[in-house]
Amino acid sequence: MQRFIEIAAGGELNPLVPHTSELIAGTIAFTLLFLVLRSKVVPMFEKAYAARTEAIESGIERAEKAQAEAASALVQYTDQLSKAQEESQAIREEARIQGAAIIEELRAKAQEDAARILANAHASIEAEREQAITSLRNEVGALAVDLASKIVGEALDDQARQSRIVDRFLDDLEKSK
Amino acid sequence: MRSVTNLRSAGEGFVPPGAKDFVLPPIFDSIPWLTKPILLVALSVILVSVFFILSSRKAAMVPSKLQFAGEGVYGFIRNGMAKDVIGPEFMRFVPFLFTLFTFVLVNNWFAIVPMLQFPTFSRVGFAYALALITYVVYHSVGVKKQGLFGYIKGIAFMPGVPKPIYLLLTPIEIATFFIVRPFTLGLRLFANMFAGHLLLLVFFLGGEHLLQGVIGLKIVSPFAFIAGIGLTFFEFMVQCLQAYIFTLLSALYIAGSLADEH
Numbered sequence: 041m042q043r044f045i046e047i048a049a050g051g052e053l054n055p056l057v058p059h060t061s062e063l064i065a066g067t068i069a070f071t072l073l074f075l076v077l078r079s080k081v082v083p084m085f086e087k088a089y090a091a092r093t094e095a096i097e098s099g100i101e102r103a104e105k106a107q108a109e110a111a112s113a114l115v116q117y118t119d120q121l122s123k124a125q126e127e128s129q130a131i132r133e134e135a136r137i138q139g140a141a142i143i144e145e146l147r148a149k150a151q152e153d154a155a156r157i158l159a160n161a162h163a164s165i166e167a168e169r170e171q172a173i174t175s176l177r178n179e180v181g182a183l184a185v186d187l188a189s190k191i192v193g194e195a196l197d198d199q200a201r202q203s204r205i206v207d208r209f210l211d212d213l214e215k216s217k
Numbered sequence: 218m219r220s221v222t223n224l225r226s227a228g229e230g231f232v233p234p235g236a237k238d239f240v241l242p243p244i245f246d247s248i249p250w251l252t253k254p255i256l257l258v259a260l261s262v263i264l265v266s267v268f269f270i271l272s273s274r275k276a277a278m279v280p281s282k283l284q285f286a287g288e289g290v291y292g293f294i295r296n297g298m299a300k301d302v303i304g305p306e307f308m309r310f311v312p313f314l315f316t317l318f319t320f321v322l323v324n325n326w327f328a329i330v331p332m333l334q335f336p337t338f339s340r341v342g343f344a345y346a347l348a349l350i351t352y353v354v355y356h357s358v359g360v361k362k363q364g365l366f367g368y369i370k371g372i373a374f375m376p377g378v379p380k381p382i383y384l385l386l387t388p389i390e391i392a393t394f395f396i397v398r399p400f401t402l403g404l405r406l407f408a409n410m411f412a413g414h415l416l417l418l419v420f421f422l423g424g425e426h427l428l429q430g431v432i433g434l435k436i437v438s439p440f441a442f443i444a445g446i447g448l449t450f451f452e453f454m455v456q457c458l459q460a461y462i463f464t465l466l467s468a469l470y471i472a473g474s475l476a477d478e479h
Contacts, residue, residue, distance in 0.1 A: 054236075059340065061250035061255065061342070062340050062341075062346070063345060064346075065259075066343035066347060067346045067349070069261070070346065070347060072262050073265055073319075074312060077266070077312055077315055077316050080270050081269040081315075082291075082312045082315065084274065085273050085288055091278050
């Protein structure tokens, strides 16, 4: 073939004229390589691509899920925290109120006690004074009557009259005082 | 072997490298078709297959370095090219474009791999073979999608154009789709690899030849080698770029066939 071309081209080589053997060899070589790459290489690379894509996508999905969970947990914790704060605030407030109430109560009770004791004291003093006055009056009356009867010599048997005299006497006594 | 011929030619003056340097003799005289480029193509199939089978075998979620490298190339074609250019139906064409890119890239790299040092696609037959495959693929995709008549009509009579323009446009469009595209696709790759290899040959063989000259030429010789090394890096860029362009154009043609309107 080559010789033929050389002759045809007048002894000059023509690099633009193909060799049949090279046309065939080139086609066969390309076809072989194509078959090998298509059957063995491309599917494997595609598999790797698909697996990677899926891994990335599922990874993203997982991350999103985790993020959502974290966000909801955060909301929950914040909620609980604020609730706890509110609660503690309320408890403190209540304690304060209770404390104030207790103090108030104690104070009232103390005052009441004091007042009661005072009143009792007053009452007993008053009673004793009454008693003292009454007994004094009786005794003074008796003494005065005795004395007067002794002086006047006249028995003041009549009880009513006797006591009237004593009273008048005492009144006079008080007035002159 | 080449240096032997050059030593011999030293006395006769420098013979610049040319098209003859791309015609390599059969490795065994009894098997005339088994030449170095054909072995290189076979090697590229083995290398690419082994590399990607090893790197994709585990298909682990967390990739190893090897898998990362393989996936990098795969992802570059799949997402960076097929998905962007072809659109929603891209997955059907990923194996094709992926094969195209890796096959062309590795064969181009052979041009600067020590010991191999021959770009397979500087043999036009291989470039035509790939262009032909792309040609068949994008036409069959178009026919399948829009029906034979609809597809050809879509190419020949682009909608939304004033009728008289068809006189001019129809031949151009038909020529573009059926003749120009496969040739430019194949020739672009071929010519870049051919020219690149020739350029490197000129600098390295030239440098070698200078080294055998008089003292003054010997002093100049290192510059030729340095320029050759610099060009090797430049060639590496061209090789990657051509692999990319070939694949990208294939993707664009397929996308054009899939689209309802051109």
